Amino acid sequence: MPELPASIRACLFDLDGVLTDTAxxxxxxxxxxxxxxxxxxxxxxxxxxxxxxxxxxxxxxxxxxxxxxxxxxxxxxxxxxxxxxxxxxxxxxxxxxxxxxxxxxGLEVYPDVIGYLNYLRAAGIHRAVVSASEHCKDLVEAAGIADYFESRVDGQRATADGLAGKPAPDTYLAAASDLGYAAADCAVFEDAISGLQAGAAGGFGAVVGVNRRSLDSQPFFAAGATVVVESFDDLAH
Structure with missing residues (x-):
């Protein structure tokens, strides 16, 4: 069973298709x-x-x-x-x-999400949500998961701070900075090719491809994923 490197101190999550079934x-x-x-x-x-x-x-x-x-x-x-x-x-x-x-x-959270977020919080691993959506705040609140995240970098934040969108790593780097960690100390969780490319470009400690639809995993690895899982339950925790 794959696991995150022991050096990871923060996890940065895309929203759509990773945490919520909105993709x-x-x-x-x-x-x-x-x-x-x-x-x-x-x-x-x-x-x-x-x-x-x-x-x-x-x-x-x-x-x-x-x-x-x-x-x-x-x-x-x-x-x-x-x-x-x-x-x-x-x-x-x-x-x-x-x-x-x-x-x-309606808006649904994938069934493995709450358990994994609870595990990370109990383990002292910090958490941020990073989304291109300008409605990210409303979506995480509607999904009932807003309180799990210490930072939110979304479309509105990107516009306000002049951050380039994915596949540039800017939004993920901003989230890492919010949490007080270098990119090497953080894991990026993404289902989109552009997001995986952002994780690879930013030099993050792990780039987790979240393959909810059981697609061919090769494009995930080609885009920069260091590990590909279909569920958070596939990660050791």
Missing amino acids: ALHAAAWKESFDEYLLVGGSAADAAYRPFDIDGDYRTFVDGKRRADGVSSFFDSRGLEVPIEVQRQVAATKTARFDDLVRTQ
């Missing part, structure tokens, strides 16, 4: 928003305007990134020059769709 809601909201544009922007026969693919496009170009970065990354991948005001509208539509999905479907 699927984000992906669905992005698909609706992008497809709405693609449907009116051109013909589906044109590869550039083919529907947004959750398994391919979401994980590769959008997952883990701030909204504006995800929008531009996806359109760039299709070779589409989309006016900035249209990109902003797509991002705004995504936020509205996601909020609707949370209201109608």
